[in-house]
Amino acid sequence: MNRHTATFHIALVFPVLPVLAIVLAIVLAGILSILPALCTAEEAETKKKKDTGILSSYLEQALTNNNALLAARAKLRASSHKIPQAGVLPDPKLTVQYYLEPVETRTGPQRAALALNQSLPWFGKLVLLRKLADHDQALAHAELAATELDVTRQVKEAYIAYSFLGRSQEILSNNLELLRYLEGIARDRYTGGKATYFDVLKVQIELAQIQDKVRTIKESAVPLRIRINNLLGVAPERSRPVPKYLPEISLKKKPTTLHSLALKNAPLLQAAQERITKTETKTKLAQKDFYPDFTFSLKTILTGSAEYGDPPDSGDDPIIAGVSMNLPIFRERRHAKLAEQKAAVQEAQSRKSEQERTIQNQIEQGLYAYQDAKRKVALYREELLPKVRQQLEVAVSGFQSGKNSILEIIDAEKSLLTFELAESRTLADQALAVAQLEAQVGLVVANWQEQP
Known part of the structure; x- marks a missing residue:
């Protein structure tokens, strides 16, 4: 029974093989016929992409490395650093004075003075x-x-x-x-x-x-x-x-x-x-x-103790507040x-x-x-x-x-x-x-x- 079955399957397969061979030959011939065209189209597309990339590559390099652009970008960076420098108050000024000859006062000798000044531009x-x-x-x-x-x-x-x-x-x-x-x-x-x-x-x-x-x-x-x-x-x-x-x-x-x-x-x-x-x-x-600009000041004088007597303000350092301004008369x-x-x-x-x-x-x-x-x-x-x-x-x-x-x-x-x-x-x-x-x-x- 198995032998007859095997023989029957072989008989079915062999008639199909010529048909499959013919179909495969037709498909293979079709692929071979269109393969050169596909290769040519692919090569043309590759060449086209390569060619179209020339100008874009030039522009990309120029926008990155051109010296005029590098200078313009550096100028922009420099201008951005100017902003924190502008529109701020000028630095305050600290003044230190030492009297080579102490000034004798009722409350004691004045030996030095410290002053702090801050300028304020007009509003x-x-x-x-x-x-x-x-x-x-x-x-x-x-x-x-x-x-x-x-x-x-x-x-x-x-x-x-x-x-x-x-x-x-x-x-x-x-x-x-x-x-x-x-x-x-x-x-x-x-x-x-x-x-x-x-x-x-x-x-x-x-x-x-x-x-x-x-x-x-x-x-x-x-x-x-x-x-x-x-x-x-x-x-x-x-x-x-x-x-x-x-x-x-x-x-x-x-x-x-x-x-x-x-x-x-x-x-x-x-x-x-x-x-x-x-x-x-x-x-x-x-x-x-x-309009005038103003300068506000705060000053103190370092004073020693009185040598004679015991005045109530002996040795006290006086504090002086002041304001000055320029006069725009010209x-x-x-x-x-x-x-x-x-x-x-x-x-x-x-x-x-x-x-x-x-x-x-x-x-x-x-x-x-x-x-x-x-x-x-x-x-x-x-x-x-x-x-x-x-x-x-x-x-x-x-x-x-x-x-x-x-x-x-x-x-x-x-x-x-x-x-x-x-x-x-x-x-x-x-x-x-x-x-x-x-x-x-x-x-x-x-x-x-x-x-x-």
Whole structure:
């Protein structure tokens, strides 16, 4: 019975095995077919993350190590330490006097004196002095924020220039490959008697010129790298990979809102307003100068016992309380100081108004540069570059068939190179305009990690 049962199970298993094998083969084939695509997508995503991390890494290093920012932070710390020093009473003064010749009095000889003096400024002066220290700290905060924006702008500008350099290298390298291909065609046609040696020389001359441009661009990477390293606060000779793309930066804020955003967030305007408030506080302090400051004193005289007789106060140390004050009788000086501070308030207000107009003007210029560059990028991509590439294909095809000369190919090749470099230049100009706008507005108004 067991033997028959075992035989029955084997008979059931063997027919199923071919079916399972077919299913497994189909699944395995599907996995193998999509594996290269998955690997390619994963590599592309890894490269994208690596590339997008370049600028963020630059900004992180700059905000940590840039010398201008380190100085601004140190200034802020110094201003914060000024606050405990301001708005407090001056130190009391202890006076010790020793009489070289004792003064004989009825109650005994006076040999020494001790006095304690405490000055008290007029009411409200200490509060105003404390406010001045608060103003200095607020100014240091605004200046630090402005410095951060400026350093960020410089890093982005240097990154854009470095990216434009890498993109230009790639364009020129592609152009070199095209010229080498054309040189091969020209040589073959010259060998076959279908072209002249002039055609070969023309291609070689153009090839040499492009090679020289490649060398120039590679050499220009050195000062750009040094500039980036200086902004990042690292050694100038530190190597930096050249990005292979130019970021396409688009505004994420409506252009019509940039002016209002700048009025709210621009650190330069905040600093200008703080200077107005500070000069107003100084004006109030100058008004307090028309009133006297007081000094309260407490004094005792060390007296010995009387040598003759027994007076009732013999040997007693007298205690003297006193008050003194300065007399603000020289009014002209005080009026001049008050007029000076009022003029300083007007100056600060005028400077803020001028700063607002300057920021608005720079925002308008930045918007124009951004929109103009965006329009040109669309022109190159949608019209000029497709047509010039088609022109080059027609010229090469005509040259191969003997209908066109090499001059027409060179002319089309130059046009293609010119337009590709011009497109990269406008992309860089578009990103530069956004960097300038962000520096004026005081906010990040674009996504700087976008890929082209």
